[in-house]
Amino acid sequence: MKKGIIQQSLSGFYDVLSENKLYRTRGRGNLRQRKIKPMVGDQVEFDSPNQKEGYLLNVLPRKNFLVRPPIANVDVAIVVTAVKEPIFSSNLLDRQLVALETQQIEPIIYFTKTDLFEQAEYEQFKLIAAGYEAIGYSVILQSEPFEKESIEMLEGLVSSKIGVVMGQTGAGKSTLLNHLAPDLNLATGVISQALQRGKHTTRKVSLLAINDSLIADTPGFSSYETFDMTVEQLPHYFPEISEIGQQCRFRGCLHLKEPECAVKEAVSNGTIMESRYKNYNQFHDLIVAQKPNYKK
Ligand SMILES: Nc1nc2c(ncn2[C@@H]2O[C@H](COP(=O)(O)OP(=O)(O)OP(=O)(O)O)[C@@H](O)[C@H]2O)c(=O)[nH]1
Numbered sequence: 306m307k308k309g310i311i312q313q314s315l316s317g318f319y320d321v322l323s324e325n326k327l328y329r330t331r332g333r334g335n336l337r338q339r340k341i342k343p344m345v346g347d348q349v350e351f352d353s354p355n356q357k358e359g360y361l362l363n364v365l366p367r368k369n370f371l372v373r374p375p376i377a378n379v380d381v382a383i384v385v386t387a388v389k390e391p392i393f394s395s396n397l398l399d400r401q402l403v404a405l406e407t408q409q410i411e412p413i414i415y416f417t418k419t420d421l422f423e424q425a426e427y428e429q430f431k432l433i434a435a436g437y438e439a440i441g442y443s444v445i446l447q448s449e450p451f452e453k454e455s456i457e458m459l460e461g462l463v464s465s466k467i468g469v470v471m472g473q474t475g476a477g478k479s480t481l482l483n484h485l486a487p488d489l490n491l492a493t494g495v496i497s498q499a500l501q502r503g504k505h506t507t508r509k510v511s512l513l514a515i516n517d518s519l520i521a522d523t524p525g526f527s528s529y530e531t532f533d534m535t536v537e538q539l540p541h542y543f544p545e546i547s548e549i550g551q552q553c554r555f556r557g558c559l560h561l562k563e564p565e566c567a568v569k570e571a572v573s574n575g576t577i578m579e580s581r582y583k584n585y586n587q588f589h590d591l592i593v594a595q596k597p598n599y600k601k
């Protein structure tokens with residue numbers, strides 16, 4: 306029996322990376338019976354009689370997983386966010402950050418397309434970037450497309466980790482990956498050769514060996530799923546609200562209409578970004594609206 310990590314999944318087959326070799330495996334019936342659906346990033350045990358193909362025997366427990374993009378056991382997520390084209394949406398960014406917080410995945414916010422800004426717009430946007438940095442997130446705001454400093458900073462942040470690149474369609478995910486690994490073709494080439502198939506396609510989630518990291522390239526999205534959490538949980542997924550909320554008068558304050566709310570105070574004095582608070586309120590309302598269907 307061997308151990309490995311699912312690198313890619315396609316129509317019932319799972320490509321498993323194990324000691325730098327790739328095996329094409331299928332799930333055994335016992336996985337289906339146990340209603341286990343293997344996903345990219347899963348640590349698995351498998352049998353491979355002919356050193357090339359095999360059977361998945363077991364999926365080891367996941368430390369976390371994302372639904373969109375579907376991937377398990379991630380340490381960091383590079384949230385690729387265009388400042389323009391597609392237009393910047395703090396709402397979409399905050400949704401992704403909340404999803405990552407629920408799974409304790411460390412976000413790295415990478416802002417692209419700043420070159421499409423006038424100088425004044427760029428200066429303005431710096432305030433937004435600084436706002437996210439103040440929350441404690443790693444933020445990379447490039448001034449030239451994929452300049453050396455930005456790429457090196459990113460390399461440092463993902464070093465020896467399992468990561469995922471996520472973001473809206475057209476945000477620049479593939480372009481960023483190509484800059485991160487100019488030898489990407491080579492790396493994926495090796496993998497493809499072993500399986501005798503063509504070049505890697507980006508329509509699916511798949512893990513790529515980039516320097517000393519494994520990074521998943523994922524298809525972009527244009528909308529986002531509902532919130533699988535309670536309104537009481539939501540504040541915990543906004544680190545700054547969670548922290549400042551400890552000073553609210555009432556325990557369990559949801560920072561909405563309650564008096565002597567430290568969070569609302571922090572919004573009015575500018576310590577908490579207005580856009581974050583607005584999005585917090587909107588997510589709260591969404592959770593309330595979906596409550597009838599909400600199952601614990
Ligand atoms: N001007 C400018 N264009 C960029 C930048 N980053 C990416 N682009 C362009 O934006 C377009 C979309 O980039 P992709 O890398 O394909 O975007 P993606 O996020 O992978 O998109 P999907 O595959 O649809 O999810 C391409 O034409 C890129 O050349 C940037 O920083 N500045």
Ligand SMILES: [Zn+2]
Pocket residue numbers: 550553554558559560561563565566567568569
């Ligand atoms: Zn409060």
